[in-house]
Amino acid sequence: MTGSTVTQAATASAAPAGTDRHTSCTPSRAARELGVKRSEFDLAVHLGRIRTVPGDAGDGRRVGRDEIERIRSAEDFPRGFRSAVRVVGTTEGAALMEVTKARFTRLARLGLLVPVRFYVNRYRTVVWLYLADELHQFAADGRNARLLKGRTPEGLRGQLDEGLDLRPRNWRGRDLGCLLRQADDPWARAAAVASLLDTAEVPEVVTDPYERSHLRRFRPVRQLSGSPGSPAAQLAEEIMTAADPDEIEWLRADLADAVATARRQCSAPRPAALTGPARPEFEHEQQKPRHDPREPGHHPHRPEHHLHGPEHHLHEPEHHRHGPEHHSREPRHEAAANGRFLGLLGRLRRRGI
Incomplete structure (x- = not known):
């Protein structure tokens, strides 16, 4: 740069x-x-x-x-x-360096030219973009003359034949450096490192769920190619995620160090401490004292749908409508009238009427 x-x-x-x-x-x-x-x-x-x-x-x-x-x-x-800030693709970059497109691609795959951006086109092909200023510098450096003309050195050709392509990894490394420069908070720095790891890797390094939740708050927002879930977006996600075992181990170690530093400066927020044991509201309802059915004033519980209107009494058994509680609450004047009637009946019987 x-x-x-x-x-x-x-x-x-x-x-x-x-x-x-x-x-x-x-x-x-x-x-x-x-x-x-x-x-x-x-x-x-x-x-x-x-x-x-x-x-x-x-x-x-x-x-x-x-x-x-x-x-x-x-x-x-x-x-x-x-x-x-001018960026160029492979065709324009090769012309700028006065090399063939094939040679330019080989230099980029070997990691000698580092992309600064990429996107996935409609053919699901990754298009890498480079800083024109950096390409100018590489071409002007006399130490690189043997790479721009003639045959590629034997050792480098062997790596290319084995499928070496450092463009995704070099982009990730560069992107991480840019994210770290913009991070004002230690947790934001840790989140920048975590953003390059697969989601399954992060819990193995950051075991505290509150710290992982705090990291997600600072996770960098990147512009993906295509709509979420589309093949283009999935391909972009693959490029943004570390793939090489040594790169993953390096990022995991950096994440552990970054979280430890952030924890020392400002711990992740946690729920406020409760004065008593935390219980869901429904558990409090279940712990209410239950009445003995034999105690006075006890009313059996009935489902809510039985209380919508008076029609539920039409098919209710007689003993449900007139239980012991019903008789114990008979009005006083009715009880007195019944007593007087029974007394009169007894006197008539004794007189032989």
């Missing part, structure tokens, strides 16, 4: 945690004010050529007005800015 690259670590130490909206603007606004394409602006941020700061309301990153003025004040702006 050429030019003066400003790392995000320097930005984090120099910029405040929150940024005043009057002294900063959104990336879209900054790109318009600089008169460059949004894709050019985003790549410059990714490469660390434009400093950004976190917003004061969690609304994404912003660009300070002083940073816009710094970029504008460059003598070769905007030509130099656009030249630094």
